[in-house]
Amino acid sequence: MTRSAPVTLLLVWAALAGITLLAWWIGAHHGSGPLRPQAAVALSAIAITIVKVRIIMREFMEVKHAPPLLKRITDAWLALFAVGMLAAYLI
Amino acid sequence: MSSNSLSSAPDDSAVRGASHTHPAPVIPGQPDMWVLVMIEALTFSAYFVVYTVWYRFKPAMFLQSQAQLDLRLGVVNTLIMLTSSWSIARCVGETRAGRHRAALTYLWITAGAGVLFSVLKVNEWRTMAGQGFGFETNLFFSFYYFLTGMHLLHVLVGLIMLGVVFHQLTNPARRSRELVETGATFWHMVDFLWVIIFTLLYVMR
Numbered sequence: 245m246t247r248s249a250p251v252t253l254l255l256v257w258a259a260l261a262g263i264t265l266l267a268w269w270i271g272a273h274h275g276s277g278p279l280r281p282q283a284a285v286a287l288s289a290i291a292i293t294i295v296k297v298r299i300i301m302r303e304f305m306e307v308k309h310a311p312p313l314l315k316r317i318t319d320a321w322l323a324l325f326a327v328g329m330l331a332a333y334l335i
Numbered sequence: 336m337s338s339n340s341l342s343s344a345p346d347d348s349a350v351r352g353a354s355h356t357h358p359a360p361v362i363p364g365q366p367d368m369w370v371l372v373m374i375e376a377l378t379f380s381a382y383f384v385v386y387t388v389w390y391r392f393k394p395a396m397f398l399q400s401q402a403q404l405d406l407r408l409g410v411v412n413t414l415i416m417l418t419s420s421w422s423i424a425r426c427v428g429e430t431r432a433g434r435h436r437a438a439l440t441y442l443w444i445t446a447g448a449g450v451l452f453s454v455l456k457v458n459e460w461r462t463m464a465g466q467g468f469g470f471e472t473n474l475f476f477s478f479y480y481f482l483t484g485m486h487l488l489h490v491l492v493g494l495i496m497l498g499v500v501f502h503q504l505t506n507p508a509r510r511s512r513e514l515v516e517t518g519a520t521f522w523h524m525v526d527f528l529w530v531i532i533f534t535l536l537y538v539m540r
Contacts, residue, residue, distance in 0.1 A: 257421040268410045271538030285540045293534040297527045304424045305523045311360040332387035
């Protein structure tokens with residue numbers, strides 16, 4: 245079979261769609277109070293997004309089968325993005 | 336542009352799979368595309384960080400403006416992009432297996448999702464503008480139109496790339512696996528950039 249089997253790809257899509265629905269629930273304004281920043285919502289949304297992007301890269305973009313250099317470069321960018329977002333949010 | 340023709344060479348991934356051995360690491364598509372993907376990722380990361388800094392400086396204005404967006408539409412857009420990413424991954428798999436008719440079917444699904452995403456995005460812009468929320472309304476909406484506009488530009492470039500892939504798959508004299516993988520890599524980038532934009536504009540509070 246080819247590198248990414250159809251069943252695996254379907255499961256990856258289902259997982260990503262499920263995580264998106266979770267983000268929908270997180271992002272929805274629960275309750276009737278005024279809108280205010282919620283660090284837990286923001287940081288968990290960013291963390292979930294980083295997980296989603298890594299899944300897309302590893303599975304759909306087949307980085308998991310790529311040479312170690314490409315794995316390191318993509319993970320380094322994700323780490324840089326995570327640190328940048330965390331710093332921007334927490335300043 | 337490509338040196339890998341399925342019409343003239345056996346599919347090495349099929350050979351690897353048939354032998355049940357662990358495949359050797361290979362970069363999917365042309366390495367140049369991965370350089371572009373990383374440059375784009377870094378550039379958009381800078382936009383995302385600047386957006387978040389402003390969000391922290393003016394939280395009330397950003398939250399009130401964000402509440403004007405339709406979160407459900409953002410979710411639908413995301414599901415469409417994820418589906419298109421899945422279908423172009425299937426297109427690559429079918430191309431490697433030499434099943435070009437099936438590959439074309441998945442390519443059409445990807446392109447259809449890309450067009451649907453674009454139509455929904457333009458419609459969302461029209462709705463927001465109709466409600467009086469334009470590019471110059473405030474900083475949030477400047478970011479909203481800029482980020483979604485830059486992303487839509489990449490969707491359109493991606494659709495042109497899908498056209499090149501279509502040209503490859505429909506012509507037995509071409510059918511470059513490497514070029515199909517290269518087009519798919521760009522499309523996946525368009526997908527993950529949207530996943531981040533969705534979080535920042537629609538979800539993050």
